[in-house]
Amino acid sequence: MMEAATWKRRQKWIEPVKDEHGNIEEPGYWMTDPDVSIDDARRPEHGSVIHAWKEASDRARKKAPESASQVFTSLHLETARRVHEVFDAYCAAIALRTPRSASDYSSSGGFDGTDPFDDDRSRRDVNAIARWMECRRAILESGPMGMMAVEAIVFENKPVHSLMGDLRLALNEVDRVWRRQRAA
Numbered sequence: 001m002m003e004a005a006t007w008k009r010r011q012k013w014i015e016p017v018k019d020e021h022g023n024i025e026e027p028g029y030w031m032t033d034p035d036v037s038i039d040d041a042r043r044p045e046h047g048s049v050i051h052a053w054k055e056a057s058d059r060a061r062k063k064a065p066e067s068a069s070q071v072f073t074s075l076h077l078e079t080a081r082r083v084h085e086v087f088d089a090y091c092a093a094i095a096l097r098t099p100r101s102a103s104d105y106s107s108s109g110g111f112d113g114t115d116p117f118d119d120d121r122s123r124r125d126v127n128a129i130a131r132w133m134e135c136r137r138a139i140l141e142s143g144p145m146g147m148m149a150v151e152a153i154v155f156e157n158k159p160v161h162s163l164m165g166d167l168r169l170a171l172n173e174v175d176r177v178w179r180r181q182r183a184a
Contacts, residue, residue, distance in 0.1 A: 011030045011031065011032060011033065012030070012031060012032075012033040013028060013029075013030055014028055014029050014030070014031050015028050016028040048157060049153055049157050049158065049159045050072070050076070050077055050080050050153065050154065051077065052159075053072040053164065054072050054073070054074065054076070054077045056072075057071050057072040057073065072164070072168065075171075075175060076167075076168060076171045076172075079171040079172075079174055079175045079178075080150075080153075080154045080167075080171055082178075083135055083139075083150060083154060083171070083174060084154055084155065086128070086131050086132050086135050087132060087135075087155065089128035089131070089132070090128050090129060090131070090132035092125075092128065093124070093125035093126075093128040093129050094125075094129070134177060134181075135174055135177075137177075138170075138173045138174045138176070138177040139170045139173065139174060141173060142166075142169045142170040142172070142173035142174075143166055143169050143170070145163060145166040146166050146167075146169060146170035146173070147170070148163065148166070149163035149164075149166040149167035149170055150167060150170050150171075153167050154167070
């Protein structure tokens, strides 16, 4: 049985058919793309915008290495993954829980029930908050649209191509801050 996420990744939008006056004769609809196999749909680049951009960037560099202007490298991909991990740790530290869906029948969810006054947990939470604040500051210092790019593309997984440059600037700045910390 195919997973729901894999099924959704195989869908493609068929544009509506319009007559010469612009009236819709046949509405648009979603259809399973026969060109994408189930195994291909399980690959990361079919589910993640940043993985897909990296794959597209790699293909463009192979075709014409000197003309690849918008390069999305493995450094950007790894930094985006780490930023997402830091944000998830921050959300856990401030007890920001996402509400469970009505169709979610898994046993996990809600609060974890750990003691918030435990020394190890409080130390871990303080470190997670501090790491996110450093990361957030670097993103905000990268430019006016950096945080919007990170939120839309990395956290919400939306393909906002117009923010790709801002995302690259933000990820480069975060990587610079982390490299300075490792060197110190």
